[in-house]
Amino acid sequence: MKENAIPSPRNDVTDRIARRALERRGAHYVSEVRGLLDAALDVMRARGTASRPRVADIVTAAGVSNETFYRHFPSKDALVAAILEDGTERLRGYVAHQMGKESAPQGKVRRWVEGILSQAADDDIAATTLAVLWNAGSVGEGFMSGPPSAGGALAPLLREPFAELGSIDPGLDASLAAHATFGTLTDHLWRRARPTDAHVDHVVAFCLRTVTAGRTPRNPDTDHD
Incomplete structure (x- = not known):
């Protein structure tokens, strides 16, 4: 050996x-x-x-x-993407926490809209968000329209309440609501305008009307798949 x-x-x-x-x-x-x-x-x-x-x-x-x-x-663009992803995760956690305070689906939808539009309610937060989006070159396309996307991170929070409200396609409706809400946010950020209570009410009503028009809300106690 x-x-x-x-x-x-x-x-x-x-x-x-x-x-x-x-x-x-x-x-x-x-x-x-x-x-x-x-x-x-x-x-x-x-x-x-x-x-x-x-x-x-x-x-x-x-x-x-x-x-x-x-x-x-590998590049400054990669850093900006990381900043967007970091901000998205922080916002998602905040919005999910706020939605958790409500039991009714309508209340959850309102909390979701309020959480998103709150990014334009504070001058410092709004200025920071707009600056990051401008650096990402995506302000005109909607808040967090590139990776990571708003639909990918925030819209899924609406699927459950939309399903409870009778949505035929909760995922698609959530994505559409997200586009409308984040578009509204971007408009306010770009105009340096704080969303009023009336603006919030209008967006909430739009989201709920889109989901519930002509549909019967689900009753989780009696409706089964």
């Missing part, structure tokens, strides 16, 4: 140290990405729709190097 043919026993110490090093690196990378996202958002907010920042502006604000930037993002 050749010498050293028997494999050496597993070394738990080296494995543990290696895993610890990888965990530290992972945590450091998470911190780098968060810093880049926050810095880019700050720069975009400050510039508004006057000019689009360069990668150099973003890394300077974040206090990192170009190498750090390109370790995580």
Whole structure:
């Protein structure tokens, strides 16, 4: 038998140290990405729709190097897409939480509309949202019209209440309602106008009318598939 043919026993110490090093690196990378996202958002907010920042502006604000930037993002467009995705997830969580406060489907729809249009109700939030959308080049096409899409992230929250209200196709109706609502939001953002209670009421009525016109709402206690 050749010498050293028997494999050496597993070394738990080296494995543990290696895993610890990888965990530290992972945590450091998470911190780098968060810093880049926050810095880019700050720069975009400050510039508004006057000019689009360069990668150099973003890394300077974040206090990192170009190498750090390109370790995580292949381009500035990829960074903007990540900011959109991050904002979408935050908004989705907020809207879902608000909808959870209601038991009736009509109330859930109202909370959904209110949550979306609230992005134009606060001057700072509205300015930031508009700046990000302008950097994404999608303001004229609707809020979050590119990946990640509003329909993909926010519209599904309407499927259940729309189904309860008697929608024949809850998914399609939710998508249509999302387009109308986010289009309204974009209009308000671009005009720097806060949506009034009347605007909210009108959008809610539109969504409900679209779903319930000529249909009988489902009764979950008596209606079965």
